[in-house]
Amino acid sequence: MEIVGLPTPVFCGVDWAEGHHDIALVEAGGKQLAKVRISDDAAGFAQLTALLTEHGDSEDAPIPVAIETSRGLLVACLRATGRPVFAINPPAVARYRDRHSVARKKSDAVDAAALANILRTDMAAHRPLPADSELVQAIAVLARAQQDAVWARGQAQNKLRSQLREFYPAILDAYAQHKHGLCSREARSILAAAPTPTMAAKLTRRRLQSLLKQAGRVRGIQTEAERLHEVFKREYLHQLPQVETALGHQTSALLRQLNTACDNAEQLEEAVTQAFAEHHDAPIIRSFPGLASLTGARILAEIGDDRTRFANARSLKAYAGSAPVTRSSGKSCMVMSRKIKNQRLAAVGYVWAFVSLTRSPGARAHYDRRRAAGDRHVAAQRNLFNRFMGMLFYCLQNGHIYDETIAFPQPSPELAAAAA
Structure with missing residues (x-):
């Protein structure tokens, strides 16, 4: 029975493509109200907003939109209007x-039409895209780009190292123990200067x-030069001269790719740390042991600053x-x-847990207890990361910085004596 006086809910589905988008509007009863194709430009977006307004869209009661992606200009413009946007997995x-x-x-x-009907029947089972601030969306772009870099x-x-193993073992021996390996400046x-072992052997100490x-x-230059000179002068197997020259040209090409990748990672790291420092959650995130500006920015990029995004700590975990x-x-x-997860957040979580072992006595003690209970290294790290995520949820919700005495409370002397 239709209740007179109350507006009928309307749901929108968008099937996106590179050059155009198909739009479908469906009412609560399942009747399709509109079906139209719009272009992927400003005129198409204006056509979409006009269509939504025609069917009752307003600032107080925006029509929800379902789409199979969370990225792109169309999604960004829809989110900017303040309406709920649901990114539905294509297999679903x-x-x-x-x-x-x-x-x-x-x-x-x-x-x-299928996307619109998903919202009509199962909207409660899906979550809209979070209402993150503009700054945290920018941090997410930079942090993910830096991680990709x-x-x-x-x-x-790895490509360069595989190439050098074919004809240039001297340079691999020279930097086998270096922290950054071939990525070092x-x-x-x-x-x-010397893309072949023959050229390296001719390098003088000066x-x-x-x-x-x-x-x-700036330090130990002469000592390092002596060490490298001795390594390059050792006896190694060699390719034929013309083959070695050809491999040297290929090495130079791979080296240019590595230089570009290193420069991209460094420049993006500087950009993301500067943006992260401007966010009001940065002091809270950096207060946790094992988190610095870069890893903290990656954490913030994935969880956002919409406090309503996660209902509780269990959802965040x-x-x-x-x-x-x-x-x-x-x-x-x-x-x-858990296999289905945010892979970027999980990746930084293991780094966070590992570094915290040398920064927090409580974290180290917790890890050791898990290992003594039979957990393997990865499982113990994951358990520690799980505990940190619960603490982070609480601190962000309440605006508190990390406190070691609260996070890992020490047992009372009576309990410690009883346990002994």
Whole structure:
């Protein structure tokens, strides 16, 4: 029975593409109100907003929108208007489509209607995109780009190292114990000047000192030059001269890729740390042991600053992948590590937990207890990360900085004596 006087809810589905988007509007009863295709430009967005306004969209009661992506100009403009935007996983849309058609037909218009119907029937089961501030959205862009640059740098280093193993073992021996390996400025400077082992063997001590200075080294230059000179003068197996020259040209090309990757990672790190310092949550996040500006920025980028995004600490832990997941059926019950999670947040979580072992006595004691109880290293780290995420949720919700005595309280002397 329709209640007179109350507006009928309307739901919008958007099937996006590179050059156009299909729009479908559906009412609460399932009737399709509109079906239109818009262009991927300002005129198309104006057409969409006009269509929504025509069907009752207002500032107080915006029409929710479902779309299969959380990125792009269309999503950014929809979020800027303040309306709830739901990013639905494409496999979920495909399964929902099969509920209404056994013929497995598919079209952009059908997908748009399926998205609208998902909100109509199951909106409570999905979460809208968080209402993060503009600053934290910028931090997310920079932090993810910097993390991608670090991964690209690792790939470029591995490619170069694999190439050098074919004909240039001297440079690998020279920097086998270096903290940054081939990514160090000194190694890249020497490789640029001597891309083949024959050229490296001809480097004089004075030339090596000059290269080290160009790379930014200020201490122990003469000693390091002597060490490198001795390494490059050792006896090694060699490729044929023309083959070695060709491999040297290939090495120079790979070195240029590595230089670009290193520069990108450094520049993006500087940008993200500057943006992170401007955010009001930065002092709270940096107060935790094991978190610095870069790792703290990565944490903030993934959890955002919308305080209503996570209902409780358990939701945040599940999102980070630190909380275990239980699979129970009949007499079978298994507790397993969570596979579906925010991979970027989980990656920085293991770094956070590892570094905290030398920064927090309480964290170290907690890790040791888990290891003594039978956990492996990764499981103990994940458990510690899980505990930190609960503390972080509480601190951010209440505006408190980290307190070691509250986070890892020491047992009273009576309890300690009883335990002994």
